Amino acid sequence: MAQQRQRSMSGTIPSMESDHQALRDNTVIIVLGASGDLAKKKTYPALFGLFRMGFLPKGVKIVGYARTKMDNAEYLKRITSYIKNVDDDEGKAKLEEFKQLSTYVSGGYEDGESFDKLNQYLQEIESGYQSKERNRLFYLALPPSVFIPVAKNLKQHCYSDTKGSINRVIVEKPFGKDLESCRELLRSIKEHWTEDETFRIDHYLGKEMVKNLLVLRFANVAMNAAWDKNSISNVQITFKEPFGTEGRGGYFDEFGIIRDILQNHLLQVLSILAMERPVSFSAEDIRDEKVKVLRAIPPVEREDTLLGQYVAANGKPGYLDDDTVPPNSVCPTFTATTLWIHNPRWEGVPFILKAGKALNEAKVEIRIQFKDVTQGIFKDISRNELVIRIQPAEAVYLKLNAKTPGLYTRAFPTEMDLTYKRRFLDAHIPEAYESLILDALKGDHSNFVRDDELDVAWKIFTPILHWIEGRSGQVPRPVSYPYGSRGPKELEAFIQKYGYKRGTEGYAWPVTNLAVL
Numbered sequence: 001m002a003q004q005r006q007r008s009m010s011g012t013i014p015s016m017e018s019d020h021q022a023l024r025d026n027t028v029i030i031v032l033g034a035s036g037d038l039a040k041k042k043t044y045p046a047l048f049g050l051f052r053m054g055f056l057p058k059g060v061k062i063v064g065y066a067r068t069k070m071d072n073a074e075y076l077k078r079i080t081s082y083i084k085n086v087d088d089d090e091g092k093a094k095l096e097e098f099k100q101l102s103t104y105v106s107g108g109y110e111d112g113e114s115f116d117k118l119n120q121y122l123q124e125i126e127s128g129y130q131s132k133e134r135n136r137l138f139y140l141a142l143p144p145s146v147f148i149p150v151a152k153n154l155k156q157h158c159y160s161d162t163k164g165s166i167n168r169v170i171v172e173k174p175f176g177k178d179l180e181s182c183r184e185l186l187r188s189i190k191e192h193w194t195e196d197e198t199f200r201i202d203h204y205l206g207k208e209m210v211k212n213l214l215v216l217r218f219a220n221v222a223m224n225a226a227w228d229k230n231s232i233s234n235v236q237i238t239f240k241e242p243f244g245t246e247g248r249g250g251y252f253d254e255f256g257i258i259r260d261i262l263q264n265h266l267l268q269v270l271s272i273l274a275m276e277r278p279v280s281f282s283a284e285d286i287r288d289e290k291v292k293v294l295r296a297i298p299p300v301e302r303e304d305t306l307l308g309q310y311v312a313a314n315g316k317p318g319y320l321d322d323d324t325v326p327p328n329s330v331c332p333t334f335t336a337t338t339l340w341i342h343n344p345r346w347e348g349v350p351f352i353l354k355a356g357k358a359l360n361e362a363k364v365e366i367r368i369q370f371k372d373v374t375q376g377i378f379k380d381i382s383r384n385e386l387v388i389r390i391q392p393a394e395a396v397y398l399k400l401n402a403k404t405p406g407l408y409t410r411a412f413p414t415e416m417d418l419t420y421k422r423r424f425l426d427a428h429i430p431e432a433y434e435s436l437i438l439d440a441l442k443g444d445h446s447n448f449v450r451d452d453e454l455d456v457a458w459k460i461f462t463p464i465l466h467w468i469e470g471r472s473g474q475v476p477r478p479v480s481y482p483y484g485s486r487g488p489k490e491l492e493a494f495i496q497k498y499g500y501k502r503g504t505e506g507y508a509w510p511v512t513n514l515a516v517l
């Protein structure tokens with residue numbers, strides 16, 4: 001009781017503390033697709049980060065699995081190639097320890113014998129355990145084409161069923177290509193794995209500023225009071241990447257920017273931003289509210305959508321110049337689309353989602369623009385805007401009007417700025433994958449995607465995706481934009497159509513590049 005009181009006093013949200021079955025020891029983490037891009041760039045660096053901070057289960061072992069034949073030295077070289085900040089003695093020693101607990105097994109994804117071999121290998125590792133409990137966390141860092149056979153083979157050949165054992169499977173996006181294929185994928189995985197055992201990753205849910213939304217919204221009376229159609233004019237959720245699809249063109253062309261970013265990452269952000277306050281902060285209550293708000297969104301309309309594709313500029317190749325992209329592809333690499341939420345809180349407020357590759361900068365942010373000040377002494381003053389910058393340089397700033405210093409009463413646009421690196425100096429902001437793998441080890445589903453969330457998310461986007469693919473006869477052609485630009489020139493008129501107003505002259509944007517501070 002005393003402990004509970006102390007937690008609440010320090011600001012912890014009580015029901016977010018774990019009542020889950022955490023994997024504390026006797027655990028093997030198996031990374032399937034260990035030879036791939038995601039494993040190298042995200043999964044292993046996150047596993048190392050957790051190991052270094054002491055968050056992996058005691059005595060944990062990590063087993064990589066893929067078809068590629070390679071010896072342990074080659075495997076270790078690959079999986080550590082993206083691990084950073086290990087130049088000091090402590091870092092070097094920890095990395096050596098991490099290598100000691102990581103090994104590799106090669107095998108196929110479709111045949112049972114390969115998985116029997118993997119199982120035997122796991123049993124050898126587990127033969128040294130003191131108790132019968134054998135926990136296995138399977139991480140599928142694999143292309144979706146093999147999710148189904150791998151999920152089946154793991155259950156049939158590698159499932160640990162000794163008393164007290166826990167098996168979990170982490171699945172990466174994309175979860176299907178439309179409503180129908182998603183349902184089929186979910187159904188097939190559910191034949192073998194329970195919802196409780198399944199952790200569907202959308203790594204945006206592990207990002208610090210996305211997790212912050214719950215606190216910003218529900219721990220601040222002032223913020224919450226203005227969070228509706230009475231105060232807010234429009235909301236933009238923006239994803240910008242400064243590089244194209246080079247090298248990933250084959251994958252990308254099959255999926256496009258809507259499936260790659262909007263239908264999952266941006267829609268997840270929207271759902272947390274717009275949902276009602278959950279009854280508690282348990283995984284199920286949060287996800288119930290997310291589903292509820294998503295159900296109030298009708299499918300995206302063609303008239304509310306702007307499609308773009310980048311062309312060569314500034315010495316950089318266009319999308320169609322990539323050899324892995326089919327000639328004349330009309331796959332959008334940029335999309336802006338407006339969603340409407342038909343509920344009492346949000347009726348009439350446009351939520352503009354924008355995402356693009358090969359743009360002028362790397363930035364992901366939420367921009368909430370408030371309504372004009374109603375008639376009064378001020379004319380033509382800037383609107384308030386609350387900006388939550390998810391990356392880079394995490395920040396929350398509120399653009400507001402203040403009196404210009406001096407003897408005149410003139411309004412001047414400025415901001416209250418909470419830039420994390422300035423305010424929290426040396427704070428370690430965890431990588432999204434560190435946070436999510438830790439949640440999966442703890443058994444906490446709050447930041448993973450539930451099956452019914454996917455169903456409603458696909459309902460919103462499937463009609464527009466089918467139209468883009470020409471299922472209704474004609475194929476829409478995206479407008480072009482130069483590599484390295486802000487996007488299609490039509491974008492400005494698009495966002496203004498939904499009521500977005502640029503501020504008055506004289507506003508100096510907060511510094512986003514902290515290197516210059």
Ligand SMILES: NC(=O)C1=CN([C@@H]2O[C@H](COP(=O)(O)OP(=O)(O)OC[C@H]3O[C@@H](n4cnc5c(N)ncnc54)[C@H](OP(=O)(O)O)[C@@H]3O)[C@@H](O)[C@H]2O)C=CC1
Nearest residue numbers: 033035036037038039066067068141142143144172173174
């Ligand atoms: N890369 C990233 O930054 C991100 C990726 N993801 C998701 O993570 C998953 C893995 O992505 P990523 O690592 O980039 O993918 P890769 O293309 O690198 O594939 C991972 C591994 O899977 C095996 N593989 C590749 N293609 C096939 C195939 N057609 N059939 C069977 N096996 C194949 C290969 O291993 P081997 O041949 O050795 O068996 C490969 O090393 C995907 O679902 C992706 O959408 C999600 C977010 C970001």
Ligand SMILES: O=C1O[C@H](COP(=O)(O)O)[C@@H](O)[C@H](O)[C@H]1O
Nearest residue numbers: 173203241260261265364391432
């Ligand atoms: O899921 C994906 O996300 C990355 C962007 O992730 P971020 O954490 O760097 O913002 C994107 O590049 C990729 O195309 C997409 O599949």
